[in-house]
Amino acid sequence: MRTCDCAIVRALREPDRLDQFSMAEWDTLIRQGRRADLLARLHGLVQEKNLLASLPEAPRAHLQAARVVADKQATAVAWEVRKIRAAIAHTGAPLILLKGAAYCMAALAAGRGRVFSDVDILVPRQRINHVEAALMLHGWVATQHDAYDQRYYRTWMHEIPPLLHIRRLSVIDVHHAILPETARLRPDPALLLAAAQPIADEPGVYTLAPADMVLHSASHLFCGEFGHGLRDLSDIDLLLREFGTVAGFWDGLVARAQSLDLARPLYYALHWATRLFATPVPPIVLREIDACARPSTPVKTLMNALLQRTLAPDHASCRDALSVPARALLYARAHWLRMPPHLLAYHLAHKALFPPRAATN
């Protein structure tokens, strides 16, 4: 089945046509949506269009139940963000939220019903030690005790090892950049920091600039992590729809992508968002991004075949014989993009020779 024909993708693309879904299609939709963590988001879209009452009762209950979980997370994340702000206030570092926490706190459409497990923040590299120390004083502890893993994060990655709050068990990922130090693409964090925007009514809390939010999400998705591929692409769709109505957003997007070294991820993001979710991207923007970032035809053909399978929910109803190899190939590509070959070889050799212990101590 083509990804754009998956029940959950059709539902998100055209929520006003849900009344035409048969019960068997609803059955598939709920299962795919649960696997892709998109049920609460669908609930939000349906609610916004005032269509909840028109849905059949049994599947509607599943959407409502998913929304209960997402709403609880939204409350919890607001609490966490205020705790983090208080903890790092004296360091002088701004608190810049990334991804789910940012969408949620800035009350963006992409935050409604967004499910996430940890809070991602971006701080200036020169302040990261202060921020880490401040968080530790307030109850967050390091999760990676292995010396190699510590080095892996601190030398090569764009974040320090995740911090876990000892009582609330919430997790913070503290970033100083949005892609690893060793990655092929090197967006300059200084540009992101300089353009960060305050969140109304949350003094001291920021998000990235609108274009940068889209570009970060695109880089996250198309440079590596497909675990929540469809959810992340749906984020991009909702961000583009919301920001697209702001004057000047489309005019500056491609240029910003080029200055951040993220034109290629934006290329994939724009094309796949329009393909799956019919995102209204102006044709001129598509021409602009094609002109500067379109891959060669063989690469494009291969990537499309891989993304076609990997962006679909990881559910039996969406799998074909090539789904597993496609996921594996993109996983390998993600590592390839993260590190130069000699480092990657060293890293994989270390992980093979000293496999991580099953139980953490």
Added chain:
Amino acid sequence: MNVAHYSLAGLRQEMARDGIYLQTGAFVARVRSPVSQVAEGIHQLYADASILPTHGFADFHVTLAPPATYRRWFKPQVIFRSDGYAPFKPLPIDQAFALFEWGLNWCISSHAHQYLIIHAAAVEKHGFAAILPAPPGSGKSTLAAGLVNRGWRLLSDELTLLSREGMIQPVARPVSLKNQSIEVISQFAPQACIGRIVKDTIKGTVAHMRAPAGSVARVYEQAQPGWVIFPKYQAGVSATLTPMGGAEAFMGLAQNAFNYSLLAQEGFRRLTALMGASASYRFHYSDLEEAASVFDGIAEQRHANM
């Protein structure tokens, strides 16, 4: 069509192939399994439940199958999966039907957050429900099994579902009996249908009792809460109801609710409404017959006051 309509062989075949869409109270579970113990258990203990025509909607898609390892043959095991996801470790194949029941409980308690889900049994008489929350071992299932064999309607045994409107949504699945209570119930209600007794499970010796046909037939009929009663079996005591403070009962319910904190404000609102509609008691008992007459007493009283 009822489960009883099928022959055991027919049911087994259907379950091994496409699976059956089993109506279990508020939920439809599509159950697929080549394991004959599961088919036998469903055939015996869900006899009055409906099997829906296929190709429709199921709330849960569950399979119970042997693992793809040597444990398929050597000391055979069974794995429960909900739409491909296995929340538990494999169990000996002997426990397959109990695993089905536990798995279905897991499905409900981890997904059905449209309800406030309380770890409690619930029974109904004259339109009012008695909610019996209690930690395992307090004798709530035994009491519920006793009451439903003396004219009370079974709403649920493990999971009491409280709707947004403050009503109890029936589930009416088999009642799980453990250890001595299996013998107690077979003596107390010789007509009750009790399934295979399985020893050495994580909960000790377990068996399941079929829900009364009348309770299964009325599974779409929600019930209004009337009482919250914390039961405690205590050898040798006479059956006594002791009024309980509202705050204490509230906390007892909150502690026994799986998703109270997940529902946040709404959870508080629902429990408050529940307390407003119910009288709360502690209940000590040793003899089931005596317990049933005390319960009948409060039900008649409430009925008379209507």
